Amino acid sequence: MKILVLSSLAYSLTNFRGALLRELKANGHDVVAVAPDENAAVERDLAAWGIGLRIVPMARTGTNPLKDAALLSAYMRLMMAEKPDLVLAYTQKPIIYGGIAARLLCVPRFFALMSGLGYVFSEDSKARKGLRWAVTRLYREAVRRSRGVFVFNADDRQEMIDLGIVTRRQNVIQVPGSGIDLERFRLEPLPRGRLRFLLVGRLMRDKGIYEFVEAARQLKLDNPEVEFCVLGHYERDNPTGIDEVECARLARQYPVQFIPGTSDVRPYLASCSVFVLPSYYREGLPRTILEAMATGRPVITTDMPGCREPIIEGENGFLVSPRDVNSLKAAMQRFIEAPSLVTSMAARSRDLAEKIYDVRKVNHQLLDEMDLLREPWNEPATIRAEALPSSDLPQAIGQRQDARSSAGSRAIAG
Structure with a gap:
């Protein structure tokens, strides 16, 4: 055929x-x-x-x-x-x-x-x-x-x-x-040392970029050792896209590292402790969440169609309200206060990736x-x-x- x-x-x-x-x-x-x-x-x-x-x-x-x-x-x-x-x-x-x-x-x-x-x-x-x-x-x-x-x-x-x-x-x-290709996205050991939150996605307002950087700013005040990163390609033509100039401004004003988009996200997923996608874009089922789960990472994402599907609340991650900095901040704070959650939820994420995805x-x-x-x-x-x-x-x-x-x-x- x-x-x-x-x-x-x-x-x-x-x-x-x-x-x-x-x-x-x-x-x-x-x-x-x-x-x-x-x-x-x-x-x-x-x-x-x-x-x-x-x-x-x-x-x-x-x-x-x-x-x-x-x-x-x-x-x-x-x-x-x-x-x-x-x-x-x-x-x-x-x-x-x-x-x-x-x-x-x-x-x-x-x-x-x-x-x-x-x-x-x-x-x-x-x-x-x-x-x-x-x-x-x-x-x-x-x-x-x-x-x-x-x-x-x-x-x-x-x-x-x-x-x-x-x-x-x-x-x-x-x-x-x-x-998700479980051979390509293998279970990776959790990084030692500092807790690192990573957002991977196209650089668009609807992906929750602004909520993430503001939550990072507030958390950094009392937790200077925690790291926050955003990885993604610029979206120049999308109506809600964020271009190079705006990314540079955000990087200057917020304690967040902006990493240029790449064809291979695996090293960055391996180096993070918790994956975050505070999207209010109308997702189908975000591939980045599945990649993070296969790598063995807890996930914080929004209680929105598509985003909520792979998450079992409190087992492999947390669901937060869309466009809500305080809700996002509270979920991230839980990992800062109880780092042991990272280990247990990481294992559960991989388990679900193998069984379903x-x-x-x-x-x-x-x-x-x-x-x-x-x-x-x-x-x-x-x-x-x-x-x-x-x-x-x-x-x-x-x-x-x-x-x-x-x-x-x-x-x-x-």
């Missing part, structure tokens, strides 16, 4: 979806990856896996209708040339315009991997309401005849139903994120749901009830649902 995989960034193909692409190839499929930017390292890796790369230019952010129409046209030309049997798209614009193109051209199968609803759905500001209205309708058109929509958390699934993006009759499958289990579930496995898969992921914050997760995660209609659609539990 010929499969097109549509992305919004070449880097993500190998660093975030590499294991999935290799699994598709290992199951005998002809895989072609699509990205808007050229990247020699990515192209080299894909070629080594026997996967082709096609470039389709795209404005990753912004709402210029002419540019978006050009993207739709480019996707249609590509699909007419490649004649795929299945299209799998992830992130907003590839899902929207790839889905519409696939429907117009009657591509046999289209699947959307919704890793989160994104910043448009993060808050109810007037500026975003009009854009949310448009994006909702575009999503609806894109997935109207899809074979399946994968979501990472129950909140996104329900909101998509409430907004009318999908109907209750459509095949919406909840999976435990993108999974192993990328091999997640990818097998994805391929199984898309009917792309050479052999039937009979080994569901091991799930513990205590690790499932939402009562309907056991049905959605790690368990094969055999009842399918001839069209491949399945009613969603309401």
Whole structure:
């Protein structure tokens, strides 16, 4: 079967979806990856896996209708040339315009991997309401005849139903994120000496950067030995992005070390004691949290859709209120006052990563749901009830649902 995989960034193909692409190839499929930017390292890796790369230019952010129409046209030309049997798209614009193109051209199968609803759905500001209205309708058109929509958390699934993006009759499958490569992200010993809090994420206001630096400032007054670090790429074009100038200002005014974005976060995760992500961005299931858990680190994050899913309160981390400096500060203070919590929660994080978020289990579930496995898969992921914050997760995660209609659609539990 010929499969097109549509992305919004070449880097993500190998660093975030590499294991999935290799699994598709290992199951005998002809895989072609699509990205808007050229990247020699990515192209080299894909070629080594026997996967082709096609470039389709795209404005990753912004709402210029002419540019978006050009993207739709480019996707249609590509699909007419490649004649795929299945299209799998992830992130907003590839899902929207790839889905519409696939429907117009009657591509046999289209699947959307919704890793989160994104910043448009993060808050109810007037500026975003009009854009949310448009994006909702575009999503609806894109997935109207899809074979399946994968979501990472129950909140996104329900909101998509409430907004009318999908109907209750459509095949919406909840999976435990993108999974994490437990061989690449190994359990690392906790650092000795000073307690170090690390935030990893794109440098955006919605990721809770300002709340983190203010909490760090207040904690540093009475705990001068504690360290605080932020690691991430600048976001110049994102509406809530933080650029180099603003980062330099924050570094001068707050006791926080800002580390430039990197292609390998593992050394930084290994050097931290506690991972922090005070995001109020509309996450699907943050990969950075899974990477920290696999490394064996406690997690402080917000009680928000996506962020809350991997956390068992008081066992592998703490949930805090979004946009709340005092709540964040209090959670960090607990580790400062009781360092033994770091050790116990670190072990629990790794335990949950192995039981639920192993990328091999997640990818097998994805391929199984898309009917792309050479052999039937009979080994569901091991799930513990205590690790499932939402009562309907056991049905959605790690368990094969055999009842399918001839069209491949399945009613969603309401």
